[in-house]
Amino acid sequence: MTKKYDIIICGAGLAGLSLAYSALSSGVWTNQRVLIIDKSTKDTNDRTWSFWEKSPGIFESLVHHKWNQLVFFTNDQQRIDLQHLPYKYKTIKGLDFYKYVRSFLQKLTQVEWIEESVESVESPGDHCLVKTDKGRYECKFAFDSRYKKPDLKYGDQYFLQHFKGVTIRTGNRKFNPDQAFLMDFRTSQKNGTTFFYTLPMSENEVFIEYTLFSKELLTEDIYDHELKTYITNVLGVSDYDLIDSEFGVIPMTDFKFKRRSGNVMNIGTAGGDTRGSTGYTFTNVQKTITKIVQAFERTGTPFFKNEHLGSIEKLYDSTLLNVLAEGNYEGHQLFTDLFKGTKAKTVFSFLDGESSIIEELKVMKSLRTWPFLKWFTKVVFRYL
Numbered sequence: 001m002t003k004k005y006d007i008i009i010c011g012a013g014l015a016g017l018s019l020a021y022s023a024l025s026s027g028v029w030t031n032q033r034v035l036i037i038d039k040s041t042k043d044t045n046d047r048t049w050s051f052w053e054k055s056p057g058i059f060e061s062l063v064h065h066k067w068n069q070l071v072f073f074t075n076d077q078q079r080i081d082l083q084h085l086p087y088k089y090k091t092i093k094g095l096d097f098y099k100y101v102r103s104f105l106q107k108l109t110q111v112e113w114i115e116e117s118v119e120s121v122e123s124p125g126d127h128c129l130v131k132t133d134k135g136r137y138e139c140k141f142a143f144d145s146r147y148k149k150p151d152l153k154y155g156d157q158y159f160l161q162h163f164k165g166v167t168i169r170t171g172n173r174k175f176n177p178d179q180a181f182l183m184d185f186r187t188s189q190k191n192g193t194t195f196f197y198t199l200p201m202s203e204n205e206v207f208i209e210y211t212l213f214s215k216e217l218l219t220e221d222i223y224d225h226e227l228k229t230y231i232t233n234v235l236g237v238s239d240y241d242l243i244d245s246e247f248g249v250i251p252m253t254d255f256k257f258k259r260r261s262g263n264v265m266n267i268g269t270a271g272g273d274t275r276g277s278t279g280y281t282f283t284n285v286q287k288t289i290t291k292i293v294q295a296f297e298r299t300g301t302p303f304f305k306n307e308h309l310g311s312i313e314k315l316y317d318s319t320l321l322n323v324l325a326e327g328n329y330e331g332h333q334l335f336t337d338l339f340k341g342t343k344a345k346t347v348f349s350f351l352d353g354e355s356s357i358i359e360e361l362k363v364m365k366s367l368r369t370w371p372f373l374k375w376f377t378k379v380v381f382r383y384l
């Protein structure tokens with residue numbers, strides 16, 4: 001038997017739960033019967049989301065820590081204090097987010113949440129059919145955030161942003177909890193563009209992430225070895241306990257993700273909300289969800305016209321990925337030139353797709369012109 005709903009959300013991760021929370025807490029889906037399906041229990045802290053923001057967002061109460069001072073270290077040990085205000089860098093723990101949204105949804109009788117594995121989501125006509133390992137469901141609109149690597153076309157770039165992060169508790173060595181190292185390139189670059197995020201949550205608790213932009217993953221022992229070397233030799237911490245760890249891979253690609261097929265909308269990374277040049281996704285997801293909820297309020301459908309990450313942002317991302325792939329302008333040098341030549345607040349606004357043409361010119365001026373101009377021209381032609 002096929003059970004019927006108004007809306008089905010496949011995947012209760014960042015995008016699926018942000019959508020459910022935004023649409024239901026704002027009253028836009030008051031009359032909709034909603035089914036949420038996820039194959040996992042969502043009861044572990046499987047990720048930490050960091051992002052920058054000018055003013056408090058919808059999940060401000062979940063912010064675990066924020067930083068007013070950001071520092072960048074070059075591969076040759078230079079320190080750059082970033083001028084990023086009014087943006088603040090913030091962190092939300094995945095588990096805090098899952099628990100918060102789940103407890104909100106549990107109070108609503110119109111919402112059902114099931115633990116099943118979605119096998120297909122289709123839109124034959126003006127409705128959607130969702131098949132799972134246990135059942136069949138029908139609805140008017142479906143949202144899908146299951147991600148699988150897309151079938152790339154010749155010339156598409158597909159980098160992996162892969163990382164291992166650890167939270168450590170230090171003994172005598174104290175950190176400034178108001179100061180984070182946004183990118184610390186004081187490490188070998190032999191496996192690709194490689195840096196650390198160092199985010200102190202308190203004087204004695206620090207989250208450190210060894211991050212690479214490259215096309216291949218490393219073996220587990222290399223992430224561990226590099227983390228240990230950085231903690232001891234660069235941060236000067238010899239006495240510490242490991243509290244937590246996470247491993248992740250984020251696609252960095254210029255593949256054109258499809259937002260919509262009939263009444264099915266792809267959201268999150270699967271819908272193109274991950275910025276190809278950086279892997280940052282949290283803020284883009286919130287902006288897409290806002291567009292969906294506003295469209296629903298206006299028209300009774302979730303379809304919106306203009307993507308927040310539009311063609312120009314996609315062209316910039318594609319250009320950067322091609323420059324990195326070519327390898328003549330190394331990633332660490334490129335980011336060093338960027339943060340030396342442009343205020344971080346301009347870079348943030350550029351990456352948010354909110355910069356003016358003057359700001360975009362400032363960003364471009366700080367980088368080596370030739371590799372960017374060459375690849376920008378090529379990707380424009382490809383795009384056309």
Ligand SMILES: Cc1cc2nc3c(=O)[nH]c(=O)nc-3n(C[C@H](O)[C@H](O)[C@H](O)COP(=O)(O)OP(=O)(O)OC[C@H]3O[C@@H](n4cnc5c(N)ncnc54)[C@H](O)[C@@H]3O)c2cc1C
Pocket residue numbers: 010011012013014015016037038039040042046047048049050051116117118119145146147246247248249250267268269270279280281282283
């Ligand atoms: C470890 C890690 C750290 C990250 N840190 C940051 C960060 O600091 N800042 C940032 O901006 N971005 C970060 N990202 C990138 C991005 O923000 C996250 O991946 C984000 O969770 C993407 O949201 P999403 O909804 O697209 O996918 P997810 O949050 O992964 O949600 C997808 C959901 O679909 C479910 N699912 C998958 N397949 C099925 C199926 N067949 N049936 C049913 N359910 C299914 C999964 O269980 C999951 O709950 C990070 C990613 C990872 C992996």
